[in-house]
Amino acid sequence: MSGAAFARTEAGGILLDIRLTPRGGRDAIDGVASLADGRIVLLARVRAVPEKGAANTALATLVADLFDLPKSAVTVASGHTARLKTLRIAGEPAALMARAAELSA
Template sequence: MTPRQVFTSYPGGIRLRLRVQPKSRREGPQGFVAEPDGEWALKFGINAAPEDGKANAAILALLAKRLKVAKTAISVAAGAKDRRKLIDIRGHEGELAAALAAWLAPLCADSTEQES
């Protein structure tokens, strides 16, 4: 599994596919999940409850902090009220992909070991 499989590029940034677990004990990436359409999503835990947009705000804040972009550069493109979300992150694609790959490197190593 590679981080490249959970995001796509678009003009001006990347689009990240998430499968969110609200009220999770551990925040952040937790693995990779196969989606019904054959694509992959990043399983993503967040402490916040899915009410009044709190979980979405927490996701955007955590992504902004870890990828070192402004909160205003990140938005929910689809799935605002669903566990399956598409998140748009505006910025230089290469830099965003590198930051995402560095953050997900431990998960990628784990999934490679599990496949062996």
């Protein structure tokens, strides 16, 4: 899949659509997938369990590391208790979109 169809810009940053697998054995990005409804998502897995926000925190840390940003720049915008999440990444949108495109390559 070309480009970063799982990412979109907003004022002051970007939004990423992610499908998270908690208790995934490792913290990693596993690529890009198309869901049954046609939505394109970034696949991620974390070792943390989905209790008390631990998996969300681990995901935010993973994404912050991938984008070389502080953890405070990444927040869960929606999907706090679901596998499908939207993360908000604060920063310069063009640079963030370029990095997101690299993740899909």
